[in-house]
Amino acid sequence: xxxxxxxxxxxxxxxxxxxxxxxxxxxxxxxxxxxxxxxxxxxxxxxxxxxxxxxxxxxxxxxxxxxxxxxxxxxxxxxxxxxxxxxxxxxxxxxxxxxxxxxxxxxxxxxxxxxxxxxxxxxxxxxxxxxxxxxxxxxxxxx
Amino acid sequence: xxxxxxxxxxxxxxxxxxxxxxxxxxxxxxxxxxxxxxxxxxxxxxxxxxxxxxxxxxxxxxxxxxxxxxxxxxxxxxxxxxxxxxxxxxxxxxxxxxxxxxxxxxxxxxxxxxxxxxxxxxxxxxxxxxxxxxxxxxxxxxxxxxxxxxxxxxxxxxxxxxxxxxxxxxxxxxxx
Numbered sequence: 001x002x003x004x005x006x007x008x009x010x011x012x013x014x015x016x017x018x019x020x021x022x023x024x025x026x027x028x029x030x031x032x033x034x035x036x037x038x039x040x041x042x043x044x045x046x047x048x049x050x051x052x053x054x055x056x057x058x059x060x061x062x063x064x065x066x067x068x069x070x071x072x073x074x075x076x077x078x079x080x081x082x083x084x085x086x087x088x089x090x091x092x093x094x095x096x097x098x099x100x101x102x103x104x105x106x107x108x109x110x111x112x113x114x115x116x117x118x119x120x121x122x123x124x125x126x127x128x129x130x131x132x133x134x135x136x137x138x139x140x141x142x143x
Numbered sequence: 144x145x146x147x148x149x150x151x152x153x154x155x156x157x158x159x160x161x162x163x164x165x166x167x168x169x170x171x172x173x174x175x176x177x178x179x180x181x182x183x184x185x186x187x188x189x190x191x192x193x194x195x196x197x198x199x200x201x202x203x204x205x206x207x208x209x210x211x212x213x214x215x216x217x218x219x220x221x222x223x224x225x226x227x228x229x230x231x232x233x234x235x236x237x238x239x240x241x242x243x244x245x246x247x248x249x250x251x252x253x254x255x256x257x258x259x260x261x262x263x264x265x266x267x268x269x270x271x272x273x274x275x276x277x278x279x280x281x282x283x284x285x286x287x288x289x290x291x292x293x294x295x296x297x298x299x300x301x302x303x304x305x306x307x308x309x310x311x312x313x314x315x316x317x318x319x
Contacts, residue, residue, distance in 0.1 A: 010256040014274050015311030018170055038315035044165035051183040
């Protein structure tokens with residue numbers, strides 16, 4: 001004998017409501033809802049990746065995520081372009097700015113006398129100059 | 144279809160999509176014989192074996208979302224049926240009759256509904272939600288509730304929606 005049609009049980013309705021919310025929410029709202037459910041967003045990501053990654057996929061995902069982060073960083077940081085210049089061009093920019101600073105005296109002594117011992121030092125100095133408006137992102141002097 | 148293309152499509156899933164799928168697997172595995180990882184693994188296999196073209200992360204996500212739901216639903220239905228029919232199954236096996244699990248209808252309302260209503264009633268201070276819970280616990284059908292309370296369908300659904308929001312709390316507390 002067949003049972004008559006029935007409405008969903010309350011348990012099913014509550015779980016359906018949860019899955020509907022999961023599907024609709026995004027970003028910070030999703031994370032907040034996951035925490036409300038007692039689920040840690042980072043833990044969920046890790047468990048998903050554990051199941052879905054074979055070594056080849058894992059390597060590709062790391063590259064993909066790195067590229068995505070670089071893209072995001074370049075969108076966020078106005079001085080990102082300056083880092084992509086080659087070392088010779090960076091040194092040229094450094095020399096040009098220093099020469100003008102020596103001539104005009106319009107830069108702090110600390111900045112003028114900054115020791116450059118590595119390309120990282122040079123990068124951070126160039127970034128500071130971009131942020132201060134001394135040069136543009138391509139390394140050209142600003143008026 | 145080339146499996147490497149399908150595997151690569153999995154890379155395109157965003158962090159939100161991966162979190163959603165992992166969370167869905169945990170929700171669907173709750174109270175079942177499945178582990179969340181089993182659900183994800185089976186969904187992954189279905190994706191890799193399917194003829195569905197890899198058209199972008201939204202399509203991949205939709206496929207996996209549907210697969211997790213489908214696998215969980217099939218498992219849940221069979222698990223409930225096996226529980227109900229276990230005794231008859233032993234008799235049928237010894238008598239050479241068809242397996243009752245294969246021919247059994249779906250079960251009726253879950254006996255845990257009353258427990259869940261009590262839990263929500265205890266947590267919730269919304270008078271309308273409490274009223275609805277009391278009427279539902281008496282087994283009143285919707286039409287009767289509408290008539291008794293003077294609510295229209297929209298009002299009924301709105302209150303019911305507020306009631307269902309408590310599901311997250313019950314899930315977090317392990318009550319569903």
